[in-house]
Amino acid sequence: MEDIWIELTKEALDVGAAAAFLATPGAGGLSLFVGTTRRWTGEQETEELAYDAYAPMAEQEMRRLVAQAQGRWPVLKACVLHRLGVVPVAEASVVVGVATPHRAEAFDACRFLIDALKQQVPIWKREHYADGSTAWVQGSAPPALQEEIPSPEADE
Amino acid sequence: MTERDVKTTAPHEAAQLRVLLFSVLREKVGRGTLDLALPAPATGAALLDQLARDYPALAPYRPIVRLAVNQEYTDESVRLEAGDEVALITPVSGG
Numbered sequence: 001m002e003d004i005w006i007e008l009t010k011e012a013l014d015v016g017a018a019a020a021f022l023a024t025p026g027a028g029g030l031s032l033f034v035g036t037t038r039r040w041t042g043e044q045e046t047e048e049l050a051y052d053a054y055a056p057m058a059e060q061e062m063r064r065l066v067a068q069a070q071g072r073w074p075v076l077k078a079c080v081l082h083r084l085g086v087v088p089v090a091e092a093s094v095v096v097g098v099a100t101p102h103r104a105e106a107f108d109a110c111r112f113l114i115d116a117l118k119q120q121v122p123i124w125k126r127e128h129y130a131d132g133s134t135a136w137v138q139g140s141a142p143p144a145l146q147e148e149i150p151s152p153e154a155d156e
Numbered sequence: 157m158t159e160r161d162v163k164t165t166a167p168h169e170a171a172q173l174r175v176l177l178f179s180v181l182r183e184k185v186g187r188g189t190l191d192l193a194l195p196a197p198a199t200g201a202a203l204l205d206q207l208a209r210d211y212p213a214l215a216p217y218r219p220i221v222r223l224a225v226n227q228e229y230t231d232e233s234v235r236l237e238a239g240d241e242v243a244l245i246t247p248v249s250g251g
């Protein structure tokens with residue numbers, strides 16, 4: 001069975017299916033991060049988000065980030081699932097999960113994956129506000145070049 | 157001669173390229189793909205300069221765009237070959 005589940009989908013994300021996928025006898029714990037659509041950002045009220053992606057590259061980058069995590073922590077299984085298109089408030093837009101032998105590395109690897117995804121994977125969100133206006137959200141900096149990302153497995 | 161040299165566009169020829177746009181850039185330009193001929197030497201920086209001239213709506217984003225060539229982030233100094241898939245990536249906001 002494949003140990004990595006990468007998916008971009010327009011369907012609702014199934015957190016239970018992600019947890020079931022990660023279950024494995026070698027794991028002492030699994031860590032899941034579920035990103036959801038927030039209604040309030042400061043004074044602005046969001047009704048829904050819509051996600052756009054450079055899909056083939058996004059999947060490739062997700063796979064590469066999982067490989068980096070595997071180089072740094074004993075990741076037995078991993079999933080990175082991202083919803084595209086419209087995501088209503090309070091629904092999940094992203095599910096990142098890992099299974100590892102011990103809990104500390106599960107938290108660390110999961111945190112790395114969601115942080116790196118938000119910096120590197122070519123996906124963009126567009127806010128649809130309650131007042132009818134819309135705006136593309138722009139990250140703080142362009143994605144890093146490959147050589148700028150610390151990659152432990154590159155030494156091998 | 158390296159493998160890359162073999163498929164390099166001849167120095168006098170313009171490289172025919174397809175450029176992909178997403179999110180805010182697609183909205184500003186009104187389309188997701190642009191086909192253009194880039195005179196030699198066809199570099200990433202030359203491409204971004206030409207796009208900023210041809211599509212003034214793209215110019216303000218020039219400083220924050222990361223190039224992806226054949227689905228890999230690259231420096232602007234990259235030499236572009238005919239047929240390369242080039243994408244303009246503004247700071248991402250997934251998650």
